[in-house]
Amino acid sequence: xxxxxxxxxxxxxxxxxxxxxxxxxxxxxxxxMGVSEDSLLIDIFNDLYKSIHSSVKLVPEGVNIREYLVTRxxxxxxxDLLEIEKRYNSGEKVYWGELxxxxxxxxxxxxxxxxxxxxxxxxxxxxNAKSSxx
Amino acid sequence: MKIFTxxxxxxxxxLYVLRPDNYERxxxxxxxxxxxxxxTENARLxxxxxxxxxxxxxxxxxxxxxxxxxxxxxFESFLENEKGMGKHLLNxxxxxxxxxxxxxxxxxxxxxxxxxSTLFDKYTWSDNDLIERINxxxxxxxxxxx
Numbered sequence: 001x002x003x004x005x006x007x008x009x010x011x012x013x014x015x016x017x018x019x020x021x022x023x024x025x026x027x028x029x030x031x032x033m034g035v036s037e038d039s040l041l042i043d044i045f046n047d048l049y050k051s052i053h054s055s056v057k058l059v060p061e062g063v064n065i066r067e068y069l070v071t072r073x074x075x076x077x078x079x080d081l082l083e084i085e086k087r088y089n090s091g092e093k094v095y096w097g098e099l100x101x102x103x104x105x106x107x108x109x110x111x112x113x114x115x116x117x118x119x120x121x122x123x124x125x126x127x128n129a130k131s132s133x134x
Numbered sequence: 135m136k137i138f139t140x141x142x143x144x145x146x147x148x149l150y151v152l153r154p155d156n157y158e159r160x161x162x163x164x165x166x167x168x169x170x171x172x173x174t175e176n177a178r179l180x181x182x183x184x185x186x187x188x189x190x191x192x193x194x195x196x197x198x199x200x201x202x203x204x205x206x207x208x209f210e211s212f213l214e215n216e217k218g219m220g221k222h223l224l225n226x227x228x229x230x231x232x233x234x235x236x237x238x239x240x241x242x243x244x245x246x247x248x249x250x251s252t253l254f255d256k257y258t259w260s261d262n263d264l265i266e267r268i269n270x271x272x273x274x275x276x277x278x279x280x
Contacts, residue, residue, distance in 0.1 A: 034174025040164065040271055041176055044253070044264070101252075108252055108259035115249040120175055 014114045015073035016052070016129035017080070018095040019087040024056065024125070032125040044109050051106030051113070055097035059088065069096065080119075080128055087126060099129065135160050135272040136230050137187070137265050140223055145258055147251040149240040149265075150194075150223070151187060152231055161188055163275040164268070182250060183268075191240035213237075 018024055026049050030037075035045045059068055065088040066081055073096055088094045103111040113129060120127040135157065138150040154160070165184035198212045206212040210228060213219040217239075219227075227237065242251035256262040 032174075034172075034176040039176060040267065041179055043267065044179070045176065103259065108255055108262040108264070111259070112249055112252045115252070118175055 013101065014099045014116065014129045016097055016099065016127065017069065017073070017084055018052070018056070018128075019084060019092045019126040020095075020124055021092050022124055023093055024052075024095055026053070028124050029127075032120050032122050032127060047106045047109035048113055051099055051103075051110040052097060054105040055099070056095045057097055059094040059096060065089070065094065072096065073098070074130075077130070080130075083126065084128075092126075135235065135276060136269055137272075138223060138227060138230075139254065139256065139265055140220070141257045146255050147241060147243045147248075149187075149191075149242060149254065150227060151191065151238045151240060152227065152235040153188075153238050154232070154234045155236070156234070157188065160272060160275050163278075164271045182246060186240065186242060186246055186250065187268075190245040191238035193236055194239050195236040 020028065022028060026046075029049045029052070030042075030045055033045050033048075035042055039045075059065060065085050069081065069084065084094060099106070099110050099114045101111040101114040103109075103114075106113075117130045118127065119129075135154060136152045138152075139146045140148050140150070142148060161184065165180055165188075194213065194217070195209065198206070198209050202212045202216060206215065210224060213224055213227075214221070231237065242254060252258075254262075254264055256265060
């Protein structure tokens, strides 16, 4: 639990989608972000993973992924949808969730990423987080 | 080299940075241009923080020297009276400042926008230790020189 001492105004959130061939783990996520364990920023990415881990939902198998995502999150970019669709249909596990600027589980890091738009693509993980309010 | 921050209405978007003239060695060690996985999110964030700490801000020593040295006898009285710096912060800075360092004022929001200041804010987020972590990296690199 992260402690927020102040008020967070202009509530904002970032919806994210993650697709992974091998499943989402802390190590695979950290590697996808390009962080080494002795990095200056390792704590930030640990907190980001913690936020994701606490909010992530798995997309069930056998659904129409496009309809599933469009009805749940503000995820309207057609190119992003095509990429996710391709990965889901090839058997990858797809997850989704939201990062909020209240930072309930990831503190300042979650609040920071709730205002950021990030796309990470590597061999194992596709991570797409786009802020819905900026 | 050391970073300080200040509580402004329960929030912090201001950094005071003691930066030596010849900071390239420290910069290259703490923010190597070839961080693991260049082009990654880690590298993107490192670059933003590096830019903030080394390419932004106002040199308060120069401001004092050129504009206020006639008005105030000392740099400390300039900071206290002209910049409204509190005695506690002023004392911390005076104790930490080395002769080769100059004091820089950085407004994170002005330079990079609201979002990056969130990452440095340890008043809203009491367990946020990014500044302490960067400072410990700076100290480690500085000590390598001794």
